[in-house]
Amino acid sequence: MIRKATVKDLSRIAEIQIFNYRLFFYPIFRSDEYYFDELQVPALMKEYESGLDSLYVYDDGVVKGFIKIEGTYIARLFVEPVLQNGTIGSQLLEYAVKEHDADHLWALEKNEKAIRFYERHGFTATGKKKPEDGTAEYLILLRRNS
Numbered sequence: 598m599i600r601k602a603t604v605k606d607l608s609r610i611a612e613i614q615i616f617n618y619r620l621f622f623y624p625i626f627r628s629d630e631y632y633f634d635e636l637q638v639p640a641l642m643k644e645y646e647s648g649l650d651s652l653y654v655y656d657d658g659v660v661k662g663f664i665k666i667e668g669t670y671i672a673r674l675f676v677e678p679v680l681q682n683g684t685i686g687s688q689l690l691e692y693a694v695k696e697h698d699a700d701h702l703w704a705l706e707k708n709e710k711a712i713r714f715y716e717r718h719g720f721t722a723t724g725k726k727k728p729e730d731g732t733a734e735y736l737i738l739l740r741r742n743s
Contacts, residue, residue, distance in 0.1 A: 599692045602645075602652035602663065609660040610652065611641035617675045625707050626732060653692065655685050664689040671702035690718050694741065703736040705729065715739050 602610060615636055623632045645652060648665070651672070655662040662676035662685040671693055676685045693699035704711050706726065716722075720739040727736050 602654045607642040610663045611638040613675050666697045669700045671699050700741040706735045706737050
């Protein structure tokens with residue numbers, strides 16, 4: 598069910614990310630210009646096209662989630678919002694850990710739901726923070742417990 602992404606998956610990957618961004622991040626950042634003008638499927642597809650080697654999708658006949666793994670860093674993990682709280686995100690994260698030895702990621706400090714998800718899967722906040730570019734918000738570093 599988890600496989601390497603192909604060019605054919607890019608529109609679905611972009612949709613999933615955009616739905617998540619609008620649902621979970623727009624209430625925090627409140628940027629109409631970014632979330633409803635700049636953030637569009639074609640632009641995101643083009644951005645991901647050059648990084649296909651690091652993209653994996655959960656596909657059971659329909660792409661329902663994806664993960665971007667750069668070395669041991671989890672750069673993105675998104676599941677179609679209406680399918681969250683199932684096992685798709687867990688399967689993607691476990692795949693990253695088992696197959697790529699993924700051991701760290703940055704999460705938006707205010708994204709408590711995501712942080713709790715990662716903590717349930719053996720990741721712990723390190724106390725290290727960095728500003729989210731161009732905003733007043735912070736990202737926190739989480740590392741997998743060894």
